[in-house]
Amino acid sequence: MPVPLLVPQHPLQFIHEDDVGQALLLCVLGAGPPGAYNIAGDGVLTAADVARELGVIPIPLPAAPAQAAARAVARLPFLPPAAEWIEAAGRPAIMDTTRAREELGWTPRYTGLEALRDTLRPGG
Numbered sequence: 001m002p003v004p005l006l007v008p009q010h011p012l013q014f015i016h017e018d019d020v021g022q023a024l025l026l027c028v029l030g031a032g033p034p035g036a037y038n039i040a041g042d043g044v045l046t047a048a049d050v051a052r053e054l055g056v057i058p059i060p061l062p063a064a065p066a067q068a069a070a071r072a073v074a075r076l077p078f079l080p081p082a083a084e085w086i087e088a089a090g091r092p093a094i095m096d097t098t099r100a101r102e103e104l105g106w107t108p109r110y111t112g113l114e115a116l117r118d119t120l121r122p123g124g
Helices: 017-028 047-053 063-074 082-089 098-104 112-120
Strands: 002-005 057-060
Touching (some): 002 047, 017 098, 047 112
8 A cells, every 4th residue: 555755765763662671770770870861773764664664655745745735734723733743754863872872881682673563563
């Protein structure tokens, strides 16, 4: 089944729940100095990669018409603010996990792809 994607190359990161738990445990035990730590599974997937993992065919959608439509829809008082999501797609947030690795001693056991597949697995 084809699915339109505004930004098929949009980078995404995933993390397995076990890796989140391990990072949290290290923080609680005081393994590193206080502060914020970015955590993510190794590897970056694209929105198109995720679509394929979901079993659909990604179809690129031209950005300009989609953004214009989202801005128009955002003006309607009875609909959710879709424009923010479309604008956010243009500014990816990729986590630098260096501090968690070096100061906490944290390393993910699962790649981002493995985390996504585990989430999508029935009962996962």
